[in-house]
Amino acid sequence: MIADFEYFAPKTAREALSLLSRYKEEAKIIAGGQSMLVVMKQCLLTPEYLIDIKGISALDYIKYDEGKGLRIGALTIHRAIEKSLVIQDHFRVLSEMEQNLATIQTRNWGTIGGNLCHGDPAGDPASVLIALNAKLKLASSAGERIVDTEEFSKDYLEVALEPNEMLTEIQVPTPPPHTGTAYEKLMVMRGDMGIVGAAVSITLKPGDGVCQDARIALSNFASTPLRAKKAEKRLIGKVITEALLAEAGEVASTEANPPADVHGSAEYRREMVKVFVKRVARLALERARAA
Ligand SMILES: Cc1cc2nc3c(=O)[nH]c(=O)nc-3n(C[C@H](O)[C@H](O)[C@H](O)COP(=O)(O)OP(=O)(O)OC[C@H]3O[C@@H](n4cnc5c(N)ncnc54)[C@H](O)[C@@H]3O)c2cc1C
Numbered sequence: 001m002i003a004d005f006e007y008f009a010p011k012t013a014r015e016a017l018s019l020l021s022r023y024k025e026e027a028k029i030i031a032g033g034q035s036m037l038v039v040m041k042q043c044l045l046t047p048e049y050l051i052d053i054k055g056i057s058a059l060d061y062i063k064y065d066e067g068k069g070l071r072i073g074a075l076t077i078h079r080a081i082e083k084s085l086v087i088q089d090h091f092r093v094l095s096e097m098e099q100n101l102a103t104i105q106t107r108n109w110g111t112i113g114g115n116l117c118h119g120d121p122a123g124d125p126a127s128v129l130i131a132l133n134a135k136l137k138l139a140s141s142a143g144e145r146i147v148d149t150e151e152f153s154k155d156y157l158e159v160a161l162e163p164n165e166m167l168t169e170i171q172v173p174t175p176p177p178h179t180g181t182a183y184e185k186l187m188v189m190r191g192d193m194g195i196v197g198a199a200v201s202i203t204l205k206p207g208d209g210v211c212q213d214a215r216i217a218l219s220n221f222a223s224t225p226l227r228a229k230k231a232e233k234r235l236i237g238k239v240i241t242e243a244l245l246a247e248a249g250e251v252a253s254t255e256a257n258p259p260a261d262v263h264g265s266a267e268y269r270r271e272m273v274k275v276f277v278k279r280v281a282r283l284a285l286e287r288a289r290a291a
Helices: 013-026 036-041 078-083 085-090 092-099 112-118 124-131 229-235 242-252 266-290
Strands: 006-008 027-030 049-052 062-065 069-073 135-140 143-148 153-155 166-172 179-185 197-204 211-219
Touching: 013 027, 013 049, 013 135, 013 166, 027 036, 062 085, 069 085, 078 085, 078 092, 078 112, 085 092, 092 124, 092 179, 112 124, 112 166, 124 179, 124 197, 124 211, 179 266, 197 266, 211 229, 211 242, 211 266, 229 242, 242 266
Parallel strands: 006 049, 027 049
Antiparallel strands: 062 069, 069 166, 135 143, 135 166, 179 197, 197 211
């Protein structure tokens, strides 16, 4: 049963932020409600005031500029990201990630902002956005601040939002030349939450094919989406070989104490991270070579 609450449906971000600054900890935002209603039904959250931001159309957009990169409004639904031609052309990994996120029905209603703010380490977008070095714009009535996506998740279902703040925009920089990015997750059935997932971005130096930069992010391998920095270091400054890809997978598998649940033991997750980091890094490398 859901506890009683007072409901607001602001039509502008300013109005929503003003409600948040008035009610602070007693208020919660709801966007698509796909995760929020679950935690409310479980009484994990019992807000006195529910601020429904789904009607704020100004936060539903996808904009691209080669210099500034990609800007996605927090209320953009997953399906719009999946189907966006500009994303398919310039950030195909985002579209590919969305194709395996839940079902079309879920993607047609759930928002990218809600997904990130829910703070589920098994969520797909956060790892991909970390690999893409994306930033998040957080707004309050007092102003705005920008945080790295990898700094946003604090713990299981916990993110770096102050009670008076909301996420308004996801900012993805245009990758440097000769960069390839890929993401895959281990699913029993297409659209399942990943048992583990790996997102990898590789940038090659022009000419000699040496790895100039690498970013590796893992989903559902820790209490937050995890950047595997030790594994990245194994790749940077070297010509990447099959042996080096395997080494990066081995190292990544030691960078956290993974959870154990009905979907897989900690040991199984470690083994799968070895496989997925190697496989996804190989694909990212192929893409970087072709870019
Ligand atoms: C059947 C099913 C399958 C799913 N499978 C997957 C999957 O495979 N991979 C995956 O990644 N996800 C999956 N999801 C999650 C889904 O992707 C939704 O994006 C996610 O549930 C939250 O989106 P929402 O818009 O419904 O947010 P809500 O449920 O409305 O909100 C979620 C949380 O974020 C907060 N919030 C929402 N928007 C903002 C904002 N702009 N600023 C501040 N706080 C905000 C809310 O207060 C709440 O705490 C699945 C969901 C369902 C129901």
